[in-house]
Amino acid sequence: MSVTEPGKHTAVFLQDVSVAYRIPTERIGSIKEYAIKKVLGKVSHKHYYALNDINLTIDRGEIFGVIGRNGAGKSTLLKVISRVLYPTSGRVWVKGLVAPLLQLGAGFHPELTGYENVFLNGTLLGHTHKEIEEKIQDILAFSEIGDYINAPIRTYSSGMIARLGFSIATAWVPDILILDEVLSVGDAAFQAKCGDRMQELIKSEATVLLVTHASKLISELCSQAVLLDRGRIITTGTGVEVSKYYAELLEKAN
Amino acid sequence: MTEHDVKIYDSDKTKSLFIEEIKAVFQYKDMLGQLVKRDIVARYKRSSLGVLWTMLNPLGTMIILTVVFSRMFDMRGVYPAYIISGLIYWNFFAQSTTFSLNTTLRGSELFDRIYLPHTSFVISVILGGLINLMLSLVPMGLIFLVLKIQFHPPALLLPFAILLLAMFTLGFSLLVSTVAVFFPDVGEFFPVLLQAWLYLTPIIYPKALLQDVLNGLILKINPLYYFINVMQKLLYEGVFPTAIDWLIAIIIASAMLLIGWQVFTSKSRLFGYQ
Numbered sequence: 303m304s305v306t307e308p309g310k311h312t313a314v315f316l317q318d319v320s321v322a323y324r325i326p327t328e329r330i331g332s333i334k335e336y337a338i339k340k341v342l343g344k345v346s347h348k349h350y351y352a353l354n355d356i357n358l359t360i361d362r363g364e365i366f367g368v369i370g371r372n373g374a375g376k377s378t379l380l381k382v383i384s385r386v387l388y389p390t391s392g393r394v395w396v397k398g399l400v401a402p403l404l405q406l407g408a409g410f411h412p413e414l415t416g417y418e419n420v421f422l423n424g425t426l427l428g429h430t431h432k433e434i435e436e437k438i439q440d441i442l443a444f445s446e447i448g449d450y451i452n453a454p455i456r457t458y459s460s461g462m463i464a465r466l467g468f469s470i471a472t473a474w475v476p477d478i479l480i481l482d483e484v485l486s487v488g489d490a491a492f493q494a495k496c497g498d499r500m501q502e503l504i505k506s507e508a509t510v511l512l513v514t515h516a517s518k519l520i521s522e523l524c525s526q527a528v529l530l531d532r533g534r535i536i537t538t539g540t541g542v543e544v545s546k547y548y549a550e551l552l553e554k555a556n
Numbered sequence: 557m558t559e560h561d562v563k564i565y566d567s568d569k570t571k572s573l574f575i576e577e578i579k580a581v582f583q584y585k586d587m588l589g590q591l592v593k594r595d596i597v598a599r600y601k602r603s604s605l606g607v608l609w610t611m612l613n614p615l616g617t618m619i620i621l622t623v624v625f626s627r628m629f630d631m632r633g634v635y636p637a638y639i640i641s642g643l644i645y646w647n648f649f650a651q652s653t654t655f656s657l658n659t660t661l662r663g664s665e666l667f668d669r670i671y672l673p674h675t676s677f678v679i680s681v682i683l684g685g686l687i688n689l690m691l692s693l694v695p696m697g698l699i700f701l702v703l704k705i706q707f708h709p710p711a712l713l714l715p716f717a718i719l720l721l722a723m724f725t726l727g728f729s730l731l732v733s734t735v736a737v738f739f740p741d742v743g744e745f746f747p748v749l750l751q752a753w754l755y756l757t758p759i760i761y762p763k764a765l766l767q768d769v770l771n772g773l774i775l776k777i778n779p780l781y782y783f784i785n786v787m788q789k790l791l792y793e794g795v796f797p798t799a800i801d802w803l804i805a806i807i808i809a810s811a812m813l814l815i816g817w818q819v820f821t822s823k824s825r826l827f828g829y830q
Contacts (some may be wrong), residue, residue, distance in 0.1 A: 323829055333739050381828070385565055385671035388825035394567040402669050409666050413598040422594055425587035426670060454601070477562060 308395050313478055313509040314360040314383055319392035321353040321378050321533075352378040354533040356392070360511070360526070365504055367520035367527030367541050368513045369548055374530040376513050380480055383511070398477020398509075399428055403468075412456035416447055416466055419455055423470050437473045444499075445469035446492070465492060472499050478509045517545035573821040580673035587672070591680035596687060610688050611695045614643050618699070621760060629761050633703065634792075640699050641791050642759035644692040645784060649725050650750050652685040656729035657736055657743055660827075667827070674824050675817070678733065682726045689718065700791075708794030717790060721783045723809040727816030734820045737830050757781060763788075779808050 308315035324347040353375045360366045368376050381387035384400045409426045410419045420441055424434035442451055445466045447458075455463065481500075504510055504523065512524060520527050524541030529548050537547050581588065600606040618640045626635045656678045666672060700707065736743040757780050758766055766775050775781045782805045789797045 333735075333741070336739070381668070384669075386668060387828040389567060392567075394565070396565045398562045398564075400671070408669060411594050411598055413601050414594060418594075418597070422590045425584070425590045426666065426672065428584070428670075429586075431586040431589070 313362040315395040316358040317393040319356040322349045322390045367524035370530035375533040400478045401476035402480045416451040521545040577821045595684045610691045648689045655681045660733035710790045720809040727812030730816035730820040
């Protein structure tokens, strides 16, 4: 049923991807204990499948929705696509740089100034020093941090940190952008600005992966979507179809 | 961006993880620089004496040890010089391995979200440690000056000796970090292991003391001894280490680095499951 090779316009291609966590039935904390149990053949595990035989093809430029309840495997799917987690089995094929836009400000160092943190954070996102220098003015202007940019981050409010994080993460149009839940950054005015920039990214050639439990967003924004439950794909289709299916499913469950 | 710039990640391609990781470290070389800078700047920003502490710390420890031990080991007034050169070496090794362990175990906030070459973080710790080691050479030089111990031409080979120690430390850090990811007990026990290791290495006392014990077996099986030995000959005894001295140090350093890199990279795909 699944395609065997990624096509010309494919951005993300998953083939029979499973992620299984081994949960030891009892806790083994020391090497000695492990060695003894291993020799006696008493190391036993249960397998918990966070993802189970996922087949998925996402085309370039698509706004792709991932929807499902808590524990459906949405985060694990993102981890596998963004190369943070290696699949237990199956094949993951991704074309281009994956930029996550989650937990803004992760990787900032409190003692460094905002300016220094732009460079630190930019390189953590996979950009070179030169690329960051080219964008630094944009980033500073968009973040509206002003003169505080030369103060240590520990003196920033959480809103300022989120603004700076958002400005760095969206300064480049990535090949694949991952949006985890809806972003609410800063005050109303800044949120509007964020919204505009998101629209720009969505309209650009970037492939966008939108992860949420709000089916309204999926039907409004997404050309294609997938519904996950307990690590399995329940259905795929257009954003409208999938969100409708999801709404019905939730109704039945209640 | 043109088509050719776009990198493809394919989990099916069974390329050598050993090589892939080296490529990734070079690709992320700007991040490596930022990480080293972050650690150095962050450390010195909040204390008023800043960078001076790196120089004062070994001096302080040297004074304490000299007061406590100098009468026990008769080393005719040169004991402080012996102590401080050994301590600088030891501090580099002990701090680098401890920080590497913590970085690998607790760096998860980032590792859970973005793909990054994990080895870069360990390398950055070693590079930061090397900068501290260079700074510590200043107070050491001062002590040598005060005690009127002359540096001899062999001392010029010190950078090469330090490079070997750094290779060994990187390999060992990668190895211990990998083991600690799978066995948390190792992380807890490591400081105790370091303590024991310090006392089994001729740093606080003269090596003659250990040469008689078990025919010097304790020295022979201690890989750190070979690096300390080269350093002490270069600086403190002012003689050229023998070819054998160098050869053993080079072999241990290279072997440790290869083993550590291999173990770490071959297991790093499983780190996320722990």
